[in-house]
Amino acid sequence: MRPTIHAVGALLLALGAEAGKKKGPAIPDLPPPPPEGFDLAKMMAMLSELATKLESLPDLTIFLGSCALLAALYFGGLLLLSPWGLPKKGLDRRKSWIITFFSSLIMSSTGLYFAFRLYDTKGSILLPDLSDVNATDAAFSSAICLFFLAYCLTDTLFGIFAYSGEVNVGFQHHTVYAALLVYLLKTGQSLLFAVCAIEELPTLIVSLYELAGDTRPRLATGLAIFALRVTYHCFITYKASELINTPMFFFSSYLLLHHIAWFRSWFIKRVEAVKNETEAVGSHDAARASAKQKRLKLEVESHVYLVSALMIAQACMHAVLVLSELGNFRPSKLWNEPSKFSMAFVVLVLDLLGHALCFLLTTARMAGIIQDVYTEHFIFHTIESRSIIYNISWEDPRVERELLKMGGDDVVLTISSAGCNVLDYLVTKPKAIVACDFNQ
Secondary structure (H helix, E strand, C coil), X not given: CHHHHHHXXXXXXXXXXXXXXXXXXXXXXCCCCCCCCCCHHHHHHHXXXXXXXXXXXXXXXXXXXXXXXXXXXXXXXXXXXXXXXXCHHHHHHHHCCHHHHHHHHHHHHHHXXXXXXXXXXXXXXXXXXXXXXXXXHHHHHHHHHHHHHHHHHHHHHHHHHCCHHHCCCHHHHHHHHHHHHHHHHHCCCHHHHHCCHHHHHHHHHHHHHHHCCCCCCCHHHHHHHHHHHHHHHHHHHHHCCCCCCHHHHHHHHHHHHHHHHHHHHHHHHHHHHHHHHHHHHCCCCHHHHXXXXXXXXXXXXXXXXXXXXXXXXXXXXXXXXXXXXXXXXXXXXXXXXXXXXXXXXXXXXXXXXXXXXXXXXXXXXXXXXXXXXXXXXXXHXXXXXXXXXXXXXXXXXXXXXXXXXXXXXXXXXXXXXXXXXXXXXXXXXXXXXXXXXXXX
């Protein structure tokens, strides 16, 4: 029986091969099986298993292991940079961003998890009772604090010995954050730092450009700073206001002001870069220069709109928080206990003053960016649009006549403007006056 089956099989294969040689209608291929979807439950189970392993490790082991990991990644990054044949200056600048790149990558990835947890629990993980904080949250929050503490130490040491010429404010930054992390770990408040870990995403974007040798201020960097280090940080600061103590609230508000200053610095560099590109085009390409000027004007206006929108959102957020504080104050329940009523009232007043102070400082910093737009770029755009600028640039012709000692042998070159200066110079009876203007 077996030989018969083999013979029939061979015959069928031969017929199939012969049929394949003949041209006929193509048989459509079967569609590939659909890819397996993202299994959130499986992912969370893996993270829970990793958290269990982290929880079983001593803090010192996690800290030293993080230091060793960052050092290994630094030397691995050097091996990748060395074949490029970069000059020493360019190489040192890239070297200074290797550890920061890997640190911000790990921080941003961990921050995504806590941002998801914040969304999944509708912010309840930041409530004072910590009832919605699970074992995975606790393990990861402690581990990420120890990791960033290791980063501060490792980057400081390598900054001293490997790229000291490229360290600007790194030492001050690392010292402040190291002290903050030690405090949070000692007081069991590491979750506050963990939910803000996603704010390292702008640093990740900057480090990617720096490692590629692109030092220009990019739009993606500014948008990330605005969205995460300003808006998200402000939201977290007030969302966790019941969990943190008063000094931590003001420190977080100080960081918010610092982030606004970073956004302002990026904005100024961004606009200056575009202006320099415009000036480099030259007059031989008027169409391209005009297009770049319009691009600059659009960029400046966009930043004004962004900052204005943030100021409005900030005002609304503070109004909601103040109303919430007032809503929680129930004086009718405390009339029979004057001492408690007085204390609650004092606390309420202090809270309102704190919110008002934070609001005023934040708004002032935001308004400062708009002021920079006006003072630094108003004249530039006014000249480009052929508008009147004499009302902000007025000379005193009498002082000019006295200092220049105009006389009958002088030829005076002046801006015509409305003609009043030209008429004033005629008092000295110069040999000639040449009046020119920007108008066409």
